[in-house]
Every structure is written in C-alpha cells, then in structure tokens.
C-alpha cells in the first residue's frame with residue numbers, strides 16, 4: 001500500500017473554475033496541493049503563475065502558493081494515490097437533449113477504483129445528478145467507503161471571496177469521514193451544514209434552479225414591458241423602493257452560463273420531465289435573444305448597418321463564454337446575414353475589437369454582457385443602443 005501524506009490534497013479537475021480556486025484556498029492553509037487535470041495547457045499556465053481564467057484574488061494567492069512550493073501538477077490520475085484527500089471537481093454537463101451526460105464522470109470512478117486505497121477520503125465537489133453519490137459509493141465499495149459530498153456553491157470568478165463566507169454542506173456514507181471532512185472544510189469556511197446525501201444533492205440543484213427561475217421572472221416582466229413600451233428598469237426600482245418584499249426581483253438580462261440551466265435540467269431529468277417551472281424559465285430566459293433580434297430587425301435598413309456587441313461572456317465580470325447567450329445572439333444574427341462585430345473587456349480572440357473602435361464602427365450597439373466598464377459609456381445620438389440589462393448601478 002502507498003504511503004499516504006496526511007496534509008495532502010489531490011484535486012481532480014484542479015485547473016478548472018471550481019478546482020483551481022479551491023486548491024488555492026486550501027494551499028493558503030498549509031496543505032500540499034496536487035492539481036490533477038487533463039488540460040495540460042491550463043496546468044502549464046498555473047505553473048507559470050498565470051490563472052487560467054479571471055478569478056478575483058487568484059493571481060496573488062497563486063504566487064504565494066508557488067513561492068511556498070506547496071503546489072504540484074499532473075495530468076496523471078495515478079498521482080492521487082499518496083494524498084489523504086482526493087477532491088473531484090470535473091464537469092457534469094447535460095447533452096444536446098438536456099439530459100445528464102454522466103459517462104465521463106462515472107468512468108473516472110472506475111479508474112480511481114484501481115488507484116485508491118481504504119485510508120483515503122474521496123470528496124465529490126461537482127454538482128451531481130441526484131442519486132449519483134450512492135452510485136459512486138457502490139462503484140468504490142470494495143476499495144473505499146469514505147465518500148463525502150461537499151457541493152460547491154460559489155459564484156464564478158468570486159470563489160476566493162465567497163469560500164470563507166459560505167456555509168459548506170457536508171454529507172457522506174459514513175460518520176467518521178463526514179467528521180474528518182467537516183474539519184477539513186472548517187479550515188477554509190466558517191460554518192458546516194450536515195445533511196443526508198440526497199438532501200445535499202438537492203440543495204445544490206435547487207439553489208441553481210431557484211436562481212434560474214428568479215431571473216426568468218425578471219425577464220418575463222421585461223418582455224411584457226417591451227411589448228407595452230414601458231421601462232422595466234424604472235418600474236423595478238420603484239417597486240423596490242421602501243418595499244422589502246420586492247427586493248428579490250433581479251435585473252433582466254441574458255441568463256445563461258455553464259451552471260444554472262444545466263442544473264435546472266438535471267433536476268428536470270430527475271423529476272422525469274415534469275419540472276414545468278424549469279422548462280418555462282428556460283423558454284423565457286432564452287427568448288431574450290429572440291427579443292433582441294426582433295429589435296434589430298425593427299431598425300430601418302438594419303441588414304446594411306454594422307451591429308457591435310459589447311460583451312460576449314455569459315455574465316458581467318467574467319472571461320467565461322461557456323453557454324453565453326451573447327454568443328448565441330452573434331451566431332443567430334450572422335445566420336440571418338447581419339454584419340456583426342464584437343468586443344469584450346475580459347475575453348479576446350482573433351476577431352476582437354477594442355471598446356472604442358467597436359463603438360465608432362457600429363451603427364447598432366447591443367450590450368451583450370453588462371461589465372462595469374460599460375456602465376458609464378456615453379453613445380452619440382446617431383447610434384441605436386439595445387440594452388436589455390438596465391445599465392443602472394444598483
């Protein structure tokens with residue numbers, strides 16, 4: 001049996017949006033961190049002190065961890081065998097039919113079965129389809145009974161700010177490993193919430209579905225306001241003023257990204273396709289793209305004009321374009337033969353325009369992501385500006 005290093009944590013998916021900041025958070029608490037990932041390019045960036053994506057506070061903390069030499073990097077799963085803790089943070093996507101795509105996720109545990117031993121503790125951090133944790137513990141039963149589920153609930157790009165403040169839900173198949181893992185997470189967060197495995201699985205998915213549905217309420221009301229030519233942003237502000245019961249009404253916008261819809265659809269599969277609110281929310285949130293296209297089409301000679309999209313990431317202050325509705329909009333406009341250019345303060349590719357040159361060149365400007373830098377931009381009167389986000393600060 002391999003010698004287990006007590007204070008060592010392997011993070012599988014360690015170069016990802018969840019795994020990387022989690023590694024830094026534990027790294028700052030004197031653990032030895034082994035970042036395991038199949039993405040060698042991102043591992044190389046981290047090795048050089050470059051965070052692979054925008055994450056507030058990550059660069060500074062990464063440099064500290066590199067200086068202390070507590071980080072190691074590997075694309076070889078076998079390197080987890082000397083770690084006391086193995087944390088799994090790989091993706092749990094849905095497929096084109098919006099059903100959970102679990103093949104790769106499950107395959108990882110069959111690989112781990114050949115590597116791990118009974119003294120190690122396996123922590124699942126990915127958001128999983130309900131029932132998955134029991135399935136994993138059955139796969140690993142002959143080798144290891146220390147399976148603990150600790151779902152991640154951070155908002156992307158703010159992991160290092162939120163991790164210390166968010167309560168950590170912990171659930172597992174045996175009391176001893178739950179106790180040890182609670183102690184581990186107590187090092188990086190203030191409060192531990194114990195639950196059953198099924199409760200923990202549902203807490204995570206319900207949290208994202210709750211947000212997705214909540215955004216859909218705002219978007220539905222926004223669409224209604226557009227129809228009657230009234231200003232949703234102004235109504236929303238007046239609704240909230242001195243009236244606490246309306247404070248939870250979010251702003252309208254392109255509600256998307258790699259988690260909210262995906263987790264709502266995992267729940268829908270779990271509930272055998274009867275999650276009506278989830279489906280209705282998807283329809284409403286995604287229809288914001290059609291609404292913008294309709295607005296473009298209503299502008300005289302719009303096919304001859306240049307359309308500039310300001311912001312292509314899936315939300316404000318991130319460089320992540322995964323499942324971005326702004327990208328979806330660009331594709332749909334191009335398919336309809338509109339002339340489209342784009343820009344983003346966080347994301348660049350070979351077709352990227354600088355903010356000012358995009359504004360200068362475009363006749364129609366669409367706010368695709370409400371980055372702070374776009375909040376106070378002034379546009380000349382000859383530009384058509386389409387803003388579904390309500391660019392007020394509050």
Ligand SMILES: NC(=O)c1ccc[n+]([C@@H]2O[C@H](COP(=O)([O-])OP(=O)(O)OC[C@H]3O[C@@H](n4cnc5c(N)ncnc54)[C@H](O)[C@@H]3O)[C@@H](O)[C@H]2O)c1
Pocket residue numbers: 012013014015016017018019036037038039042089090091092108125126127128152153154155156157258259
């Ligand atoms: N992004 C978020 O803000 C967030 C928040 C809460 C929960 N989650 C959940 O966390 C999980 C991970 O999400 P993410 O956004 O970090 O995804 P990600 O794609 O950014 O990161 C996953 C990483 O896992 C790596 N990977 C995939 N298969 C692997 C394998 N077999 N072995 C080693 N590495 C492998 C990928 O290369 C990638 O770097 C998902 O279940 C997601 O739903 C994400």
